[in-house]
Amino acid sequence: MTESTPAATPFILRSFILPLLIYTDESILNLINKFKLIETVRYIIITAFTFFLNIISSALNSDTYSNSGGYSYGYGKCTDAGDGRLQDDTCIARALNHILAIVNEIPVSSRKYEIVRSYAEKLMDENLEVEYEPLRRVNAVALAGAFSRTLEQLEMAAAADGGECDGEEYSGEDAVKKNSGGGYFVVLDRVVKTVGYFGDVAWTRFVKGKTRFGGSGEKLAAELLWLAKKLKDCGSVDEAVCQWASASKLGFVALSAQPRLQGSLVKLSVYLFKQVASMGSEDDEEGAMEELRKVKMKMLMSWLPFLCRSSIGTDAPVLSINEKTELENVLGELIMCLKHEEQESVLSLWLHHFTHCLSSDWLNLHQYYASWCTTSRKLLILDDK
Known part of the structure; x- marks a missing residue:
């Protein structure tokens, strides 16, 4: 070929x-x-x-895939919380799955939307108040499934409502x-x-033009943020992080999404980047830390292009100056956690999209790029000795 x-x-x-x-x-x-x-x-x-x-x-x-060593659009999970085989056969699990599905289907403009959503929150909060591990797992499994379903719908909505796909745009690797x-x-x-x-x-x-998706891409993105926060409440935010890190196809489609949808995706990305930065500890096993490093790498590669090229607000900024600076620091910390060669891949990706986006000077990762160059120079000197 x-x-x-x-x-x-x-x-x-x-x-x-x-x-x-x-x-x-x-x-x-x-x-x-x-x-x-x-x-x-x-x-x-x-x-x-x-x-x-x-x-x-x-x-x-x-x-x-066979020639490049691995390529996938799939939504992988890093834990078994989304397996759905442990508590799905119980009444309380079926009730929660059902009500979350209804929340997903009802348009946000419906007066019943807030009622049903409050039912779901009440049910999940009561499950956690009992402090019984199987009930916490019920929440985690149902929320992970709802997050996956909503993420798939958001991808289709963004593809249907987005602008022209620019053949000169690059994303990911x-x-x-x-x-x-x-x-x-x-x-x-x-x-x-x-x-x-x-x-x-x-x-x-x-x-699927006649199928109800429960509203616009903005509604679905806001719902994903809500689901991610509820996953954090039950100690399973890693499910949302892993699925978002694997959503490279959505990250590509989002490059040409409508500005308002881009704003919603920026908020969701910021929240999940902060969550992945807080994951892991020195007490974790080496295998777990290695898997977390891979998730961080995948998330950076999937969403850095979008953050560099996304609209940062229409009528009002999506993020304040302080919020932008905070996210830049979070991204810098994530990059510094990677191996030196992985840092090169991420920073090269950032530099490409940063320099090719003429409408914004965000993200500003210059100090981390300069630090990487300094380290690379020292490594070359050490290798020659």
């Missing part, structure tokens, strides 16, 4: 196939009410198209691979991301 072949695939999808499908779909909508057969044919065509996109995405994803000469894998990664992006847009636009 030449570099021009995969590079042309996103262009063809974006410029020809998807616009043609949308135009054709809009042209026949008026006929659907008169001819049921047309609606059936429309559904078959759209389903076949999205299935075709998924096949391409899966094939390219598998190829990229793309900039690092580009700078290190991995041009072929960069192209493949971008094809996988772009095909997945348009697959989500097409599926959401055509097949």
